Amino acid sequence: MRQSQLFTKTSKDNPADEQAKNAQLLIRGGFIHKEMAGVYSMLPLGYRVMEKIVHIIKEEMDAIGGIQMKTSALQSKDVWEKTNRWDDEVVDNWFKTTLKNGTEVGLSFTNEEAYSNIVKNFVSSYKDLPLYPYDFKTIFRNEIRSKSGIMRGREFYWKALYSFSADKESHDVFYEKSKEAYRNVYNRVGLGAYTYMTFASGGTFSKYSHEFQTVSEAGEDLIYIDTAKGIAINKEVLTDEVLAELNIDRATLVEKKAIEVGNIFSLGSKFSDPFDLTYKNSEGGDVPVFMGSYGIGVTRLMGTVVEVLSDEKGIVWPESIAPFKVHLLQLGDQVITNAQEIYNQLLENNIEVLFDDRIGMSAGEKFADSDLLGMPHRVVVSERSLAQGGVEYKKRDSDESTVLSVESLIQQLIA
Amino acid sequence: MRQSQLFTKTSKDNPADEQAKNAQLLIRGGFIHKEMAGVYSMLPLGYRVMEKIVHIIKEEMDAIGGIQMKTSALQSKDVWEKTNRWDDEVVDNWFKTTLKNGTEVGLSFTNEEAYSNIVKNFVSSYKDLPLYPYDFKTIFRNEIRSKSGIMRGREFYWKALYSFSADKESHDVFYEKSKEAYRNVYNRVGLGAYTYMTFASGGTFSKYSHEFQTVSEAGEDLIYIDTAKGIAINKEVLTDEVLAELNIDRATLVEKKAIEVGNIFSLGSKFSDPFDLTYKNSEGGDVPVFMGSYGIGVTRLMGTVVEVLSDEKGIVWPESIAPFKVHLLQLGDQVITNAQEIYNQLLENNIEVLFDDRIGMSAGEKFADSDLLGMPHRVVVSERSLAQGGVEYKKRDSDESTVLSVESLIQQLIA
Numbered sequence: 095m096r097q098s099q100l101f102t103k104t105s106k107d108n109p110a111d112e113q114a115k116n117a118q119l120l121i122r123g124g125f126i127h128k129e130m131a132g133v134y135s136m137l138p139l140g141y142r143v144m145e146k147i148v149h150i151i152k153e154e155m156d157a158i159g160g161i162q163m164k165t166s167a168l169q170s171k172d173v174w175e176k177t178n179r180w181d182d183e184v185v186d187n188w189f190k191t192t193l194k195n196g197t198e199v200g201l202s203f204t205n206e207e208a209y210s211n212i213v214k215n216f217v218s219s220y221k222d223l224p225l226y227p228y229d230f231k232t233i234f235r236n237e238i239r240s241k242s243g244i245m246r247g248r249e250f251y252w253k254a255l256y257s258f259s260a261d262k263e264s265h266d267v268f269y270e271k272s273k274e275a276y277r278n279v280y281n282r283v284g285l286g287a288y289t290y291m292t293f294a295s296g297g298t299f300s301k302y303s304h305e306f307q308t309v310s311e312a313g314e315d316l317i318y319i320d321t322a323k324g325i326a327i328n329k330e331v332l333t334d335e336v337l338a339e340l341n342i343d344r345a346t347l348v349e350k351k352a353i354e355v356g357n358i359f360s361l362g363s364k365f366s367d368p369f370d371l372t373y374k375n376s377e378g379g380d381v382p383v384f385m386g387s388y389g390i391g392v393t394r395l396m397g398t399v400v401e402v403l404s405d406e407k408g409i410v411w412p413e414s415i416a417p418f419k420v421h422l423l424q425l426g427d428q429v430i431t432n433a434q435e436i437y438n439q440l441l442e443n444n445i446e447v448l449f450d451d452r453i454g455m456s457a458g459e460k461f462a463d464s465d466l467l468g469m470p471h472r473v474v475v476s477e478r479s480l481a482q483g484g485v486e487y488k489k490r491d492s493d494e495s496t497v498l499s500v501e502s503l504i505q506q507l508i509a
Numbered sequence: 510m511r512q513s514q515l516f517t518k519t520s521k522d523n524p525a526d527e528q529a530k531n532a533q534l535l536i537r538g539g540f541i542h543k544e545m546a547g548v549y550s551m552l553p554l555g556y557r558v559m560e561k562i563v564h565i566i567k568e569e570m571d572a573i574g575g576i577q578m579k580t581s582a583l584q585s586k587d588v589w590e591k592t593n594r595w596d597d598e599v600v601d602n603w604f605k606t607t608l609k610n611g612t613e614v615g616l617s618f619t620n621e622e623a624y625s626n627i628v629k630n631f632v633s634s635y636k637d638l639p640l641y642p643y644d645f646k647t648i649f650r651n652e653i654r655s656k657s658g659i660m661r662g663r664e665f666y667w668k669a670l671y672s673f674s675a676d677k678e679s680h681d682v683f684y685e686k687s688k689e690a691y692r693n694v695y696n697r698v699g700l701g702a703y704t705y706m707t708f709a710s711g712g713t714f715s716k717y718s719h720e721f722q723t724v725s726e727a728g729e730d731l732i733y734i735d736t737a738k739g740i741a742i743n744k745e746v747l748t749d750e751v752l753a754e755l756n757i758d759r760a761t762l763v764e765k766k767a768i769e770v771g772n773i774f775s776l777g778s779k780f781s782d783p784f785d786l787t788y789k790n791s792e793g794g795d796v797p798v799f800m801g802s803y804g805i806g807v808t809r810l811m812g813t814v815v816e817v818l819s820d821e822k823g824i825v826w827p828e829s830i831a832p833f834k835v836h837l838l839q840l841g842d843q844v845i846t847n848a849q850e851i852y853n854q855l856l857e858n859n860i861e862v863l864f865d866d867r868i869g870m871s872a873g874e875k876f877a878d879s880d881l882l883g884m885p886h887r888v889v890v891s892e893r894s895l896a897q898g899g900v901e902y903k904k905r906d907s908d909e910s911t912v913l914s915v916e917s918l919i920q921q922l923i924a
Contacts (some may be wrong), residue, residue, distance in 0.1 A: 193663070194603075194651050
C-alpha cells in the first residue's frame with residue numbers, strides 16, 4: 095500500500111507515559127493507539143501484524159485437530175458459580191457489569207467454564223471424544239497497574255484451546271502434540287531461539303504444567319535454563335527433588351528473566367467434575383472427561399517480538415509477521431515514475447509492499463521511518479540507484495546494501 | 510470435515526426460551542450456543558458462516574479504499590464526555606465497568622468517538638484526507654429485552670467504517686460508492702432480492718440517512734417500498750413533502766415489515782467539532798473534517814439470512830456463506846469405503862464438504878439433519894445410488910434429485 099494513504103504517521107518522541115519498550119516503539123511507529131493504561135487499539139499496521147500471528151497460530155491449532163469457534167465476551171454468573179470462581183475473593187481481577195434488570199455478568203477473563211458448559215451439551219458417549227475446540231477472543235483482566243505495554247493489558251487478544259479426552263492416556267498423546275505445535279508457533283514468529291519450554295507448577299492432575307518462556311530483560315518471570323537440553327525450570331518449582339527427577343545438574347543452569355508467551359496445562363477433571371461433564375464408557379459407566387488448556391496471548395507475543403527483536407533504530411519484524419515484506423522508498427521527486435513502476439512490478443509478483451511515495455521528505459527522514467517501522471527488506475529508488483542500474487537493496491537486520499536490477503530484486507524476494 | 514468429528518449435534522426440539530426463528534434454527538442446528546438472553550457463542554458451524562460474511566464485507570470495504578484496524582472494547586470516559594454521550598440519560602443502553610482504582614470505563618457501544626479521537630492524532634493537512642478506516646468488533650448494548658435471537662443482541666459482532674473527508678463534495682462521492690458496496694454485500698450474502706435502500710431520517714448535515722432494509726415478518730421497522738424504483742421510505746420520514754421530493758407516488762407504495770441490515774449516515778462535523786478534528790486547507794485555514802458512518806451488523810445479517818431463507822425443514826444457506834458447500838451423506842455401513850473415496854475426491858478438488866460419516870443412523874435422520882443444517886448441495890452415497898452408477902444429487906432449495914457419476918458431480922460443483 096502507499097504510505098501516503100496509510101492512516102498513521104510516525105513520531106520521533108517516545109510517549110511520556112510509557113515505560114515499556116514495546117509500547118514506546120509501537121506507538122512511535124503508529125502500530126497501536128493507547129486508549130488508556132493497559133488498553134490499546136490496533137491501528138492498521140499493528141492490525142496486520144496481529145492478523146499474521148493469528149493466522150500462524152490458527153494453522154498450528156488446525157494441524158493438531160483444533161476446531162475454531164467464538165465464545166461470547168459477556169459470561170453468566172451461574173456458570174462461574176459452579177467452580178466458585180465468580181467470587182472476587184477467589185478471582186481478584188474480574189471486570190463485571192450489570193444488565194438492566196440488575197443481573198451481574200462477567201467480562202470473560204478466561205474460558206474453562208464457558209467451554210465446559212458448552213461441551214457438556216454435546217458429549218454423552220466416548221464416541222464423542224476427543225474434542226479440541228479453540229477460539230481467539232478479547233480477554234479482560236482488571237490489573238491494578240499496567241505498565242508493560244501490550245504485554246500485560248487490561249484487555250488483550252488471546253487464543254485458548256481446550257482438549258476434552260476420554261482418559262489420561264489419550265490426553266497425554268495430545269498434550270505432547272501440542273508442545274510441538276507451540277514450538278512451531280514460536281519458531282514461525284521468530285522467537286524460537288529465545289524461547290524455552292519451562293517446567294512450572296502443575297495441579298492435582300499433573301505434577302507440572304509447561305510454560306513457554308522467551309528470554310528478555312522485560313520479563314516478569316525468572317527461569318533457569320539447561321542450555322544443553324534446551325529446556326528450563328521456573329523458579330517456582332526449582333527444588334532439588336525436581337532437579338533430580340528431570341535429571342538436571344543445578345550447576346549447569348543459567349538464570350534469566352523471561353516473558354511467558356504461552357502455557358499448556360493438564361486440568362484432569364478439575365472443571366469436568368463441577369460441570370458434571372461425563373461420558374458413558376464402553377461398559378456404560380459415567381466417566382469424567384479429562385481436560386487440558388492451551389493458551390497463547392496474541393498481543394503479548396507481538397509485544398515480545400518487539401522487546402526481543404528491536405534495535406536502537408526501531409523494530410525488526412521477522413518476515414512471517416511483518417506488516418509488509420518490503421518497504422519501498424522513493425527518494426527525490428524526480429524518480430516518481432520509476433518508483434511507481436517498480437511498485438507495480440512488486441505487486442504483480444504478489445509481494446506485500448509498503449510504498450513510501452511521500453514527497454517533500456528528506457532521505458534521512460525516510461530512512462529513519464523505515465528503520466522504525468521495521469519491514470524486513472528495504473528497497474530504495476533514487477537517481478543514484480537508477481544510474482547504477484536499479485535499486486538499492488538492504489535487509490533491516492544488516493548494514494550492507496547492494497544495488498540490484500529490478501529483475502534480480504524480484505527473484506531474490508520470491509525465492 | 511467429518512461430521513463424526515464435528516463438535517456439535519442437532520436437536521429435534523425448539524429451545525423453550527427462544528421465540529425468534531433464527532435462534533430456534535441456529536440452536537437446533539448447533540450453530541450457536543445461548544450464553545444468556547441476547548448473548549450467544551458461535552459454535553464451529555456458526556463461526557464458519559460468520560467468517561464468510563466478514564470476508565465478504567471486508568472485500569467490499571477494501572474495494573472502496575477501506576483500511577482495517579481493531580479498536581479496543583474498553584473505552585475511556587474522557588473521550589465520551591466530549592460529545593456528552595457518556596451520560597446514561599443520553600445513552601440509555603450503556604454497559605459500564607470499573608477499574609480497580611475506581612475509574613469508570615465503557616464497553617464500546619459504538620465507535621464515532623473512538624475513531625474521531627484516534628484520527629485526530631494523524632490529520633493535520635488536507636493532504637492527509639480522505640481516510641476510510643474500519644473495524645470488525647464486538648459491540649455491547651444493554652437492551653432491556655432481547656427476544657430476537659442474534660438479530661438484536663446485548664453483545665453482537667459488527668463492522669463500522671468511518672469516512673473522514675475534506676469537504677461535503679468529496680464526502681458525497683464516497684457516500685455514493687458506499688451505497689454500491691453495501692448493495693454488493695447484500696447481493697453476495699443472498700439477500701439482494703429482499704433488501705431495499707431506504708430513506709430514513711438524517712441529521713444536521715444531511716436530510717436523509719440511508720438504511721438497508723430486508724423485508725421480513727420478523728422485522729421491527731415499517732418501510733414503504735416503491736417496487737418500480739427499487740427503493741423504500743422508512744415510516745419515520747413518510748411525509749407528503751418527502752414523497753414530492755423523491756418523486757414518489759404514495760399510491761404505488763407497498764407497506765412491509767423489514768429488518769435493518771445496515772445504514773450509512775452523513776455526520777458532517779457533528780463529531781469533528783467536539784474533538785477539534787480539523788485540517789489546514791490550502792489557504793492555511795482550519796476546517797473541520799467532514800465525517801460519515803457506515804455500519805453493518807454481521808450477526809444480525811446472519812440472523813436475517815436464516816429468517817428470510819429458511820423453510821419448514823430448516824436453514825437454506827446461500828453458497829457464499831454456507832459453512833460447507835456440500836453435505837455428503839453416507840447411507841448404510843456397506844458404502845463406507847465408497848463414500849470415503851468420494852469425500853477425498855471432493856477435497857482434492859478444493860470443495861468444502863461436510864461428510865456425514867456417522868454410522869448406525871437411519872436415512873431419515875440423516876436427511877432431516879441435512880435439511881436443518883442447510884448446505885446448498887446434498888450428495889447421497891447409498892447402495893442404490895452406486896447401483897445406478899454414482900451418487901444422488903439434490904440442491905437444498907429443490908425437490909428434484911438426480912443420479913450423477915462422481916465426475917459429473919465434481920464438474921457441476923466446480924463449474
